[in-house]
Amino acid sequence: MSPKQTPRTATANRNAAKAASSEYLLRLYVAGQTPKSLQAFANLKEICERHLKGRYQIEVVDLIENPALARGHQILALPAVVRQLPPPVKKIIGDFSNAERVLVGLDLRPLKKLRSA
Amino acid sequence: MPAPSASTRRRTKPAVRIHGIEKVPSGIAGLDEITGGGLPKGRTTLVCGGAGCGKTLFGMEFLINGAREHGDPGVLLAFEETADEIAKNVASLGFDVQDLVERSLLTIDFVKIDRSEIQEAGEYDLEGLFVRLDHAIKSVKAKRVVLDTLEALFAGFTNEALLRSELRRLFHWLKDTGVTAVITGERGEGTLTRYGIEEYVSDCVISLDNRVEDQISTRRMRIVKYRGSAHGANEYPFLIDDGGFSVLPVTSLGLNYEVSYERVPTGVPALDDMLEGGGYFRGASILVSGTAGTGKSSLAGLFADASCRRKEKALYFALEESGSQIRRNMRSIGLDLDGWCKKGLLKIQAARPSVFGLEMHLVTIHKLIEEFEPRAVVVDPLSSLVTTGNVGEVKSMLVRLFDYLKMKQITCLVTSLTSARGFEETEVGISSLIDTWFQVRDIEIGGERTRGLYLVKSRGMGHSNQIREFLITSKGVNLIPVAVGPNGVLTGSARVNQETEQRAQALARQQEIERKQRALLRKSKALDNQIEAMRAELAAEEEEQRSLATELHDRQMRLTESRTKLAEGRRKS
Numbered sequence: 001m002s003p004k005q006t007p008r009t010a011t012a013n014r015n016a017a018k019a020a021s022s023e024y025l026l027r028l029y030v031a032g033q034t035p036k037s038l039q040a041f042a043n044l045k046e047i048c049e050r051h052l053k054g055r056y057q058i059e060v061v062d063l064i065e066n067p068a069l070a071r072g073h074q075i076l077a078l079p080a081v082v083r084q085l086p087p088p089v090k091k092i093i094g095d096f097s098n099a100e101r102v103l104v105g106l107d108l109r110p111l112k113k114l115r116s117a
Numbered sequence: 118m119p120a121p122s123a124s125t126r127r128r129t130k131p132a133v134r135i136h137g138i139e140k141v142p143s144g145i146a147g148l149d150e151i152t153g154g155g156l157p158k159g160r161t162t163l164v165c166g167g168a169g170c171g172k173t174l175f176g177m178e179f180l181i182n183g184a185r186e187h188g189d190p191g192v193l194l195a196f197e198e199t200a201d202e203i204a205k206n207v208a209s210l211g212f213d214v215q216d217l218v219e220r221s222l223l224t225i226d227f228v229k230i231d232r233s234e235i236q237e238a239g240e241y242d243l244e245g246l247f248v249r250l251d252h253a254i255k256s257v258k259a260k261r262v263v264l265d266t267l268e269a270l271f272a273g274f275t276n277e278a279l280l281r282s283e284l285r286r287l288f289h290w291l292k293d294t295g296v297t298a299v300i301t302g303e304r305g306e307g308t309l310t311r312y313g314i315e316e317y318v319s320d321c322v323i324s325l326d327n328r329v330e331d332q333i334s335t336r337r338m339r340i341v342k343y344r345g346s347a348h349g350a351n352e353y354p355f356l357i358d359d360g361g362f363s364v365l366p367v368t369s370l371g372l373n374y375e376v377s378y379e380r381v382p383t384g385v386p387a388l389d390d391m392l393e394g395g396g397y398f399r400g401a402s403i404l405v406s407g408t409a410g411t412g413k414s415s416l417a418g419l420f421a422d423a424s425c426r427r428k429e430k431a432l433y434f435a436l437e438e439s440g441s442q443i444r445r446n447m448r449s450i451g452l453d454l455d456g457w458c459k460k461g462l463l464k465i466q467a468a469r470p471s472v473f474g475l476e477m478h479l480v481t482i483h484k485l486i487e488e489f490e491p492r493a494v495v496v497d498p499l500s501s502l503v504t505t506g507n508v509g510e511v512k513s514m515l516v517r518l519f520d521y522l523k524m525k526q527i528t529c530l531v532t533s534l535t536s537a538r539g540f541e542e543t544e545v546g547i548s549s550l551i552d553t554w555f556q557v558r559d560i561e562i563g564g565e566r567t568r569g570l571y572l573v574k575s576r577g578m579g580h581s582n583q584i585r586e587f588l589i590t591s592k593g594v595n596l597i598p599v600a601v602g603p604n605g606v607l608t609g610s611a612r613v614n615q616e617t618e619q620r621a622q623a624l625a626r627q628q629e630i631e632r633k634q635r636a637l638l639r640k641s642k643a644l645d646n647q648i649e650a651m652r653a654e655l656a657a658e659e660e661e662q663r664s665l666a667t668e669l670h671d672r673q674m675r676l677t678e679s680r681t682k683l684a685e686g687r688r689k690s
Contacts, residue, residue, distance in 0.1 A: 031244040043239070063245060067252030074229045075245040077274065094239030105236030 024048070024056035024106070025085035029075050032064045036095060040079035043096035051108055083107075138345040141189075141261070141297045144182020145175065147364030151340060151349040156321060159295045161288055163318040165302040165309045166325030170336060171357050172301040174210075175325065176263035177203065178362045179299050181212045183261045184222035191261035192253040192296075193225045196269035200225035210361045224257050226250075230273030237275060243283040247290060254296060262291065262298040271312045281317075288317045309341065320344050326352070335474040338364055354476035363480060374524045376400060381493070381528050382427075384419030387596035391572060391581040397553055398577060399492075400526040402519045404499075404547070406533040407557030411568050412589050413532035414438075416555070417495045418447040418454065419594055420530045424493035425457040432491035433465040434482060436501045440465035451593045464489055470501045475514045478502065482518060492527060499531040499547075512547055519550050552576045557587060560608050567609035570596060586612065 028044060030037030041060065048056045063070050063078070073082045073091070083090040083106055092105035103109040140154030149155045156162045156179070164175050180191035195203060203225060204214040217223035226249060254262065267284070274280055291298045300318065302310030309315040315322055322341040327334055337352040355364040380395035389396045397403055403420075405413045417433070424431040435443055443465055444454045457463035466485055470478070486494065502511050522529045533547075548554060554573040559566055568587035572580050585596040586608045600612040607615045 029245065031248055036240075036242075040239075063248040067248045070245050070249045070252070071226065076228060076230065076243055076249075076270075077235075077241040077246075078244040078248075079241065080245065089234075090236070091234050092236040092238050093241045094237050095241065097239035099238075101236055101238035105238060 022055060022057035023086065024052050024083065026056060026058045026106075027073070027082045027084055028058055028060045029070070029073070029078060029080045029082070030060060030062055031078050032062065037079055039097075040095045043099075044081060044102070047096065047099050047102050051103065140346070141183070142187065143179050144186055145178050145362045145364060147353070147355070148338075148362075151353060151364065152343060153347060156297055156299070157343070157346065158297050159292065160320040161291050161298040161300060161318050162321040162323060163300050163302060163310070163315055164323045164325060165304055165315065167304040167327065170325040170327040171355075171362060172325060173198070173203070173265050174207070174357060174362055175323075176265050176299050176301055177207050177212070180223060180261055180263055181207070181214070181217065184217050188222070189260040190222045190257040191224075191263065192250070192257065192259040193223070194250060194253065194262070194264045195225060195227050196230065196264070196266055199227045210359060212361075221257050224253050224259070226253050228269075230269055232273050232275075235273070240279075241276075242279070243270075243287070246283075247287065251294075254294060260296060262296045263301075264298065265301045266303060267300050268302050268310060268312050268314060277312075284314060285317050315341075325355075333471065333474040335476050354474075354479075356477055356480045358477075358480070360484070374400075374520070375526075376523075377526055382423050383416075384421075384423030385416070385594050385596060387585065388416075388570075391583075391585065391596070392553070392575055393578050393580065395578075397528055399528055400523050401528055401552040401576075402522065402550060403528070403530040403553045403555070404533060404551040405530065405555045405557060406535050408535055408559055411557035411559060412587055412594065413534070413557060414443070414446070414497055415450055415589055415594055416557075417497045417530055417532050418443070418450070418452050421463060421493060421495050422447075422452045422454065422457070424491075424528075425460075425462040428462065429492035430461075430489060431457075431463050431493040431495065432485060432489050433463065433495045433497065435465055435467040435497055436470050437498060438467065440467045443467075449591065450589055451591055464491070475502060475510055479514050479518060483521065486521075486525070486527065494522060494527050494529045496529070496531040498534050500534040512550075515547050515550060548573075560586075560606065562608060562611040563614075565609045565611065569599065569606070569608060 026044070026048070028041060030040065041058075044058065048058065058081075061069050063075070069075075073080075073089075075082075077093040079095060080091060080093045081096070081102075083092075090105055090107060092102055094101075096102050100109070139158040140149075140152065140156065141158045142149050142155040143152075164172050166172050176193065180193055183189035183191055193203070198206070200214075207214060214223065214225070218225065228246070228249070250262070253259065270280055270284075271277065300314070302312075302314050304324075305311035305313070309322065309324060321343045324339045324341050326337045326339070328337065329335075336355050336357065338355045339352045340348045340350065353364050355362065377399040379399040380397065381399050381401075382396040383389055383392070405416050407413050421431040421433050433440075433443070438446070440458075444458070447454045454463055454465070458465065464485070466481070468478075468481070473481075482494075482496075499511075499515070502514070519529065551574075553575040556571055556573050558569045558571075560569045561567075568589070569584045570587040571584045572582070584599050584606060586599045588595045588597060600607040600615045
């Protein structure tokens with residue numbers, strides 16, 4: 001699914017022009033502009049900047065505006081981020097305060113390493 | 118609004134409002150009777166039970182019946198099955214889910230939770246679930262919501278404390294939304310649900326159960342609690358069949374049915390005579406009990422036949438014989454049940470008692486009665502039902518059956534096989550439910566077995582106290598008064614003997630009388646003759662007397678004449 005096919009999503013990527021070439025396509029689901037969702041976005045962005053600089057794209061979906069979109073990725077818990085690219089689809093929930101777990105969830109770091117660390 | 122007077126207010130308010138809680142009809146047959154109207158409106162009901170006891174179906178029926186019968190749109194949030202699977206499952210019960218979805222009366226949202234796909238990284242909440250549910254409710258303007266099974270959440274998320282607080286929030290939110298919700302939960306050990314979600318649902322909890330006793334399973338339902346409303350507290354058997362879910366309230370029917378004074382002939386004129394000449398009361402329950410081979414089924418068949426003759430439908434539940442076997446056997450006593458079956462006046466429903474549990478039998482009977490609308494019902498034999506349950510259960514089933522039949526004014530004849538020894542044993546349980554009770558007994562006299570019938574009781578009518586001999590012939594059944602001899606009751610050839618003997622004795626007496634009469638006649642004739650002879654003698658004597666007198670007279674005349682002649686002669690000479 002490309003971001004172009006979901007026209008009503010608010011795209012938060014500053015490098016929108018490079019979207020097509022992004023290696024990592026992430027979609028962040030939130031419910032409203034709550035401090036919690038802002039924090040989650042900030043956390044996620046920080047992790048991505050550190051580990052995936054220039055290779056990622058984050059689109060933010062506000063379910064308050066588009067509740068129907070929650071069905072597609074079976075979203076229950078919020079905030080949640082779904083790695084749409086590269087496959088397979090990965091799902092991480094939480095406010096992303098635990099960077100290690102986010103990296104595991106994004107397949108950027110194997111679970112074994114996390115345990116030894 | 119002007120204050121209406123007390124009387125009008127009472128009239129305009131629906132009955133359920135008296136309880137204080139507004140109720141939503143569940144659409145499940147029988148449940149609304151137990152709960153006095155249905156599930157609490159705008160509140161959450163928890164339905165819990167073990168695997169395969171019908172929780173999901175309960176929810177589906179609630180939604181589908183609400184949509185179809187009350188036009189209430191509904192939402193199903195399914196955690197275990199996809200919308201397609203659910204649609205297929207309930208299609209076998211005749212529910213067309215797709216049609217309801219197209220008419221915006223139902224929306225099914227499948228919520229898939231796969232823990233392996235989800236990585237938890239920090240704090241989260243279940244706002245997504247709320248959003249989805251809210252969206253689904255708004256999309257069809259739902260009034261009914263079913264969450265099946267909410268407990269699946271516990272398998273999907275690690276943070277149980279958070280989950281619990283979110284559930285609490287969810288239930289509050291559901292209440293605020295004003296929808297009537299049903300939540301299903303898996304039974305736990307010692308608790309109603311595995312994760313104890315019953316502690317969040319305080320309004321109404323219904324427990325479903327599927328127990329197997331003696332290899333026969335019976336589903337039961339119990340209302341554990343229903344805040345703010347009176348409700349039946351018993352365990353009610355329920356059934357899932359091709360018509361869906363139906364609950365049987367055991368004691369919801371009170372003893373306040375109307376009774377009929379109309380009489381229904383028994384099919385045996387002599388038997389009618391024993392019952393004041395009229396027969397049974399319409400709507401009465403009749404028991405024919407007896408040992409094997411005493412003609413109970415024949416009486417049942419005759420009763421059904423008599424009903425059909427009056428153009429009243431009869432329903433025959435055969436629990437030991439097949440329909441065709443009954444028809445063949447009844448032919449031997451001159452009953453053409455085939456003909457009635459073809460005319461649609463008689464229906465023979467044959468099923469082995471062990472095919473299903475008592476409750477299923479009861480429901481089958483109920484359903485058939487609703488469909489066929491008979492005026493007479495036969496259950497033959499009732500006693501074989503005991504094999505499917507204990508006497509207590511059978512009794513409770515029969516109470517319900519008889520109550521139901523009485524309410525519908527259907528005359529019901531049941532037969533019961535009794536063992537030769539304790540012949541009143543099995544009926545002890547049910548005899549109090551019976552209005553008219555016949556006992557057919559074997560009578561053994563002089564190396565011969567005959568049948569004797571007598572009335573144990575017949576409520577509300579004078580009836581014969583005599584034992585009748587019960588004769589089954591190819592022309593039907595007849596009852597004849599038994600002979601009572603010096604050695605007690607005589608039946609069969611002993612009765613015939615007795616009768617012959619009595620006839621012989623009577624004949625002898627008759628002959629003796631005639632003989633004596635003849636002798637008397639003879640005697641009187643002889644006497645007559647004697648009188649005649651004496652009269653003749655007398656007449657002869659009189660005759661003689663008369664001739665003597667004449668002679669004497671003549672002689673004197675002659676004497677006088679000769680004297681005169683003599684004197685004349687003297688004077689001349």
